[in-house]
Amino acid sequence: MPVSRRHFVAGALAAPVMVRFATLPAAAKAPMPTTQVAAYQQITVGDAVVTAISDGFLDLDVALLSNVTADEAAEILRNEFRGPSPVKTGVNAYVVNTPERTVLIDAGGAGAFPNLGGLVANLEAGGIAPDAIDAVLMTHLHPDHIGGLVTDGKPTFPNADVHVHKTELEFWTSAANRDGAPEGAKGFFDGAKAAMDAYGDRVKTFEGDGKVLPGIAARELFGHTPGHCGFLVGEGEEGLLIWGDIVHVGPIQFAKPEVGISFDAQPDKAIETRKAILKEASANRTRIAGMHIAFPGVGHVVAAGEGSYAFEPAAWQYDFG
Template identity: 40%
Template sequence: MTVSPLATALLACPLMLCAAAQAAAPQVRTQAPGYYRMMLGDFEITALSDGTHAFPIDTVMTNIEPAQIARDLADAALQAPVQGSINAFLINTGSKLILVDAGAGSLYGDCCGKLIGHLRAAGYRPEQVDEVLLTHLHKDHAGGIAAQGTAVFPNAVVRLSQAEADYWLTPANKASAPAFLSSFFDSAVAAAAPYQARWQPYAAFGRIEPGIDALPAPGHTPGHAMYLVQSRSQQLLIWGDIVHVAALQLPHPAATVKYDTGEADAQATRRQLLQMAAGKQMLIGAAHIAFPGLGHIRPQNGAYAWLPLNYDGTP
């Protein structure tokens, strides 16, 4: 068999890389700025990454067997510890700039605290934020509103459910809570301190801004909230900590985390929301599903799966 000159060259030089090498460019080893933009009717939504952290599945997940965890992670081509995203969502209504959750700030170390840099990369400044809506007061959602005793968003009003504020800011609750939650109470107090008169919990769920409703989502924390954002018949449900590890809790909604203050409520809320989101094909903004945390829930084999939002380069 005669081998052509071209075939000979390809065999000798795979991918035509026979030319002399140029000076090696240094590896960058950083991600692109963590923001993703989309339109929801007339509202501009910008997903912001605060970073990712190694989620200690073996010590945090409850109501799921280790063997099942291993199978689910293998099915998703993952291994423990899974990198957990910390996502927040910026809503530009045209008249207000509203941030839902604010990441961990410095509380999780060097992995995180990237939200402000990504906010700036997205074209905004912290002082432009008019309101911060918190789903709850855990470190990775509220830690980012304060830094070294000062307000990170100096002109913003901070809003969350009254039940959530009352629980984490009441010293007696810290005394009776599990020891591993002790630092969560401390971080909640530190987050609230710089805002004083601009700390405005809402006593009742419902409409809090034109196009934005606060809804109860009990179980993970006593006053956990989610936010339904609506414009021109389009909807986005920003649901906070309904799901921590999608590879485990979508196929097994009964799986919980040790940080849930009410396991039964957390399970019931998750089941209800997964069924509703799948049935209505709702767009979800998820705090801990892989960045940008925007997608849909679909039924799969008697449980659920995550369908990421298709990338749109021209929002």
């Protein structure tokens, strides 16, 4: 309801009462908080409600980045009012409630890295029980996205099918690929296979761009991994493209899309994909959400010069009316 002059007058008449309350003795001082509040946030996307869920954060050293010097990275971070390296980088997941389904996109990295594992607690704080999830869509099978799929060797989401791009599944479950990987990367393959094995025949594959579930379409965004995907909820400017790991250190990679990160499986392809989707999202005013953008990770890509972009966080949604 718009605020009118009448509302201000009514408020002014109530002011003396408020002043009297203000003169009452102060209550005992509350203890200082030592933990952050539950991290979930809801937005509407067409007839769906999307809930951003924080799993925690990673400390990323800018030395992991390519095509940018340490001095350049430090200057960008300073200009964006971010601390020096290592950079605290969010790990987000998203729940899409449609009239037909309750769908989780990515599952965080419980057990894979320090400071991760908040997914289930934040789901429950938002009123979403793990057994209410009936589908999990995977952008890709890196540890910080699959760690939360399994708890004590059993599916965290017992009623869910898991949907993953066919190329992604085949890559990470290939014994030959594992055998040919550097020793330090073999655990990535082991973790992916264990997570997929836990869901057995409830693992479903898809290929190409197009509908995966009612109201949700896949978008192939290869490069970070061989079968890396985003998921489009709704359509047009009112839709939401949940784009996975297009960026990891947003302030730097929005400004300089040519900057890669050491765990891109196909570095040149990842850069090509990032440049293309940033250009497209900016031109089309596409609302986006990213797994490694500061929570809740929802907003728009804004052109900021030739081949350079910035991220504009979405305004808080005050009501669902």
